[in-house]
Amino acid sequence: MVKKWKSLLVLMCLIWTIFGMFTFWQVGYQYIGKSYFDSENFQHEIDNFTAELGPLVINVPNAEDLKDKIEVTQSEIEEHRNYYGTLGQQIDNIKAQYEQRIQEAVDANATELKAKLEAERDNKIKDITTNFEDDEHVRKKILAGEEALIDQYIKAAQGEAKNFKKAYDYWSYELTNSETGKTYRAGNISESSAYKIKYTERNPLYVGNISENLRDTFYRTENYVNVDNLYETAEYTGVLTISKKAVQSLGVMQDYSRFHRNQYTFFFVWLTSIVTAIFAWRGRKDLLQTVKGMKEQEILNKARFDFQVILVLITGLMYLIASQVVFESIEYTYDYNYQHNYVRYILDVAFKIAVLVIIGSAFFVQLIWLYTRVDTLKKLEENVKSSYLWSLGDSITDLFINRSIALHSIVMLAAAFFGGGSLVATMIGAGVGGFAVLVLGICMFIGFPAMIVFLSRMGYLNRIMKDTKDMAEGRLNRDVKVKGKSPLAGHAENLNHLREGVRTSMHEQAKSERLKTELITNVSHDLRTPLTSIITYTDLLKKPNITEEERQQYIHILDKKSERLKVLIEDLFEVSKMASGNIELHRSRVDLTQLIQQAVGEHKEDLTQSQLDLRMTMPHDPIFAYVDGQKWWRLIDNLIVNVLKYALEGTRVYVTLKRTADGDAEFTVKNVAKYEISEDAEELFERFKRADASRHTEGSGLGLAIAQSIVDLHGARMSIDVDGDLFKVIVRISAI
Template sequence: MDIKSKSKRYIALALLAFVLVTTIIALVVADIYDDRRYLDKDYFLNQNSYQITEELAIFAKLLKDVHVDHAAYADKTPQQKVDGDLLDDLSMERDQKLNQLEENLSAQYNTRIEEARAAGNDSQAALLTTERENKRTNAVKQIQAEYDAKVKEIASAKDKKVEDLKFNLLLRDGTFKYAIQDKKNNKVYTNLDYEPTEAEIRQNALISVQLPQRKGERSWGLSRFFQENQWEGIIYIPRVAESYSPAFARSEASSEAVIDGYYHRIIDDATYYQSIRERLLKEIGLLMICLIGAVVLFRYLKQNQALEHPLVAKSQSLLRRIPLDVRLLSLLPAGVIYLVFTFETNFFWLPIGFDHFSTLALLTPLTAYFLLYVVEAWSIYKNPESLSQQWQNSLYMKVFSLLRDSFADRGMFFKLVILLGLTIGMCVSAGVGLLALMKSEPIFLFLAFLYSVFYVMFVLPYILRRTALLNRITRGVEQMSAGNFDVVIDAGKTKGKLANTAHALNNLKQSVKQSLDDQMKSERLKSELITNVSHDLKTPLTSIINYVDLLKREDLSTEDRSNYLNVLERKTDRLKVLIDDLFEAAKMASGSVELNIEQVNVAALLRQTLAECDDKIEQSSLTFRVNIEQNKIYAPLDGKKTWRVFENLISNALKYSLPNTRVHVDLIELPDKVQLTIKNVSAYEINFDADELFERFKRADESRNTEGSGLGLAIAKSIVELQGGNLSIDIDGDYFKVIVVFHKFKPA
């Protein structure tokens, strides 16, 4: 017992491990599939090619700006730093101001000086001339100062821009390595301490651009730029960035410089992409291990018949309690949730923490749920009949059955719908009336009142009458089920399905009551049958046994022995007749009698039967009155079996008729039938139902002193009915009448 318990525990642990491994496999597959693009070694370069090309172009332009365009910038004067066009504009503006100054001074002083000279006032003229020259000198100085200030301001802005260019180039110093030979200016530009070999560059470079371009190598859009500037050399991005020294940075960097300063972003992104690829490679290894573990666990579970484990069986039983269609519909949202969660969860990262366990705690039950579906599918595959059984219990079939039953009687269904609508209307009417009362709307209040009166006077009484009838039906059914069949369900004047149901239940009650009476009667007749058979068989057997004992006596005389043997012969014949009649009655009841139907002259057959019974008739005190309308009356019958019917009926009349009375035998021909009637006065009081005489071993002589077997009428009735006829008994007091009807023969 302990071994079995341990085995069950091991199987349960194996099941849990299998579900857990399957969950991890799902997480691994989802993560690998989601990040599968990172497995490509060149994915970073392909994915960021435009960005890298743009950054290389910016860097090449920075090289040109700093090392070529502004190579001797520090030695230039402010005027030389200003662009020629801008400097020309400033000079033109200055010259215009000087010309305007001359015009203003001439207009202000020249006329006055000439007038003073014309007046011979040379001193006044000299004084005005001096004043004019002083103003010119001061104005020229001011204009020149403004010009110099603007040139200095523009040169200062240009200085800042050049500094920004140098700073941006400096910021990229740890990301981009270069060694460029400028053939036009015969100069070399580099930030390398030594010239690396091609092997070192191939090993340490993330991206390298060798110009002139080598065959099969990528120029990243720099080929034309190098050709235009007559440059040759190499630019590459190392796999590991060098730290950038802030000692070369300015204390105040412009926003443009900060934006343009790319730092080590390309290298950091490449490192990130590479880390993802390395993680995926590790996950692939983990996937292989998990798959091997899953296969091992599956084989172990299969060998130990894990599907029969109580944990699986109980889980499967709980699953089957959910309707099949609900299960199938729930499978889709559950699958979507599972996929979304597995694809959106970041599971493979370190260190392991609470999030990892919470993820497994959520996904493992879902995995077990889906695996249970697989087990159920396998069970259905092995036993297809269970699918139809589960489908019959599905929600769809239940709703379909409910709707089908609801629409089976459309009249009742529509009545219920109308009543429901009227009741909802009453609620709406109450709400409208209350709102109308609050808003002082007399029209709506009056309409709500009218509807309420209509509902109370017509709808509510209708509902109450039906409810009362339903309650009476319920009470009546309860009393009927308790065995009280005298209860009557009063439907009153109500009409409709409920009233019809009440009448049907009343009729059913009568049928059930009649059936119970018939059953009790049948049980009573069965009991009498057993008693009568026992009595009728026991009587001759007892006599036979007694006379056999007498015959064993040695002192018995020859005459007595002969008398005893005669008695034994009679009793034996009597017993044989009883047994033969019993077997024949059984054969008739089972319908295993073969009939030889032919054209039979019923009149001749009846005369023959009466002739064979003539001795018995003569010995009796009865007087037979025979009336046969025609000599030839034909019917499709079995002659031998029909003779047995006639013989049994005549024998019954001889046995049970009151002595010294008449027996009337009439055979008449009707348009499509032949009718035989035998009427006599019974010697015994008939205090039971006439139909009971057709029961086996039933006799009018309840003391059972007559020689009859009690099977004559039963056999006769069976033979008549097997031939398509009818045998009935009519009793009026002690007057006994047997009526036999055969279908008349119709010639073709």
């Protein structure tokens, strides 16, 4: 009995030793040979204090000084000017914003409201137009916005300074500006200090004039202030201290007392764990002998080996969690839960340590039992081979035996009939003739037909496997034969579906590779063409003997080609953004009838010059839909531009809008193609795809791709029909 108690004590010492090692690994570097003022928490506090002391207390910037440093560059003017798009786009956007509201005012006979809205709209348009005409106008707007942000910062800094002084009132300092000689004081630096930092001319304190915590104040509107232009640092010499009196004050530096309390506690844990390690090492043999002699080990040894391994792993995980819980109770819990009840804190930690000892005891006892079970290589091999996982591995391996299914089936049936024949022979020898005849009859009239059916099914299975192998090797031109309604027939039907899926996938993959190759080729061609012209005419401009007229001509061509290159790149970026869904829609209630009439009307002159006869069919009543008016305008514009490029001269172009029986709005554009469309019509939605394979027409080849992306973003539908040279695009969207 005494030996068992001694072994239990050794086990508890082992658990405490492991816990001491665990805590030393966790926080030993924080407490060994260090004071609170060397800790990471205090160093972080110093960094925060010195970083905010300057901009909030001793180096507070003046609003007028900051405003004088503002510089509005030409690039900022251009960015502000084009923030919402080009002049035309911004004006169109303003008109679209007010169009519906003005129409509602007209419908309600609200004359004053209509006049007010029109005046408001015109003033905004006038302001936008002035933005594009007068740099100084824009400069003043930017300057006013940035000055307002500076005022916001100064106001926020004043409020933050009050909180800063209250939060760090235990710091004392006397700091002198090296440049101005002005001295700033707080507290009494002559008091006995617990911590002191001296700053000299060789090692001064550098403080800024902009608070890091308030930097976001400069980025709260579309205008922003470049903080780097405002940021200045100043050098200070002097002293920063924390007095012992402040340290001892209740609630001023809780981290200080917590650090020392934890330091003493962990020192105690580590010293006692060294003592318990010595005791555990000396009593290890008694512990092993006692644990090996426990009767419970025999019960656990009857279980499979992998079950015992899993049990040890689970217990070990619980032991690790319990160690973490006890560690956190010592490190953190007291401050938050037991500040005025130290006895309760001790009892709580003691209870958790007791749980740790119980779980740890279960873990180490099971670990010793597991070691005893496999302490030799032979025992390990025997236990592994008798485990559940090994048996499961054997079963899975059987699935991959390289034998003919027919051979296995015949052997299995032969064994079954041999066993039945032996049973019959035994019964006949025992004189049970009537029952033997019955068994023989069952074998004759049931067994043999079942064997024939079974062998037939196995033959069918072999055929399915042969066809499957052919499919795996790429021969997809023949269906797997479906016989009857058995599970094998269902499997054969599924294989046929799979074959069709593979063929379709291969076709789509080949199509995808072809389109990818064409995309790269077309992008290269369309980008290289203007780039080549730019390079050529740039070289020509370098020649000194060209005339001024030739120079102007070359510059005109360069400008045209550069604009062409810019359009290509912008269209490519736009269609990429739309395809990825990385674009925001601003939906509103839009009259599609009016929108289409206006969008198409802008191209009437172009259609006439292209010798195209426009025929529009619009409903008498408006058809409304929730769409992004600007994006939908782009969709209609792209479709009409597509007509201008590829419609045959002297033919009619039909533009139709109607409400379908399903309640959708259907927009249709029909024309006769100038070029033969011999490809899959759906491929025209691909990027850089054109109807003219020779690519002689202007354009990026992205018109229909952008249109399709706009349709997809709205959850609408777009399709292309080609009947000979008749080209028709149909767009459908849910109407209100």
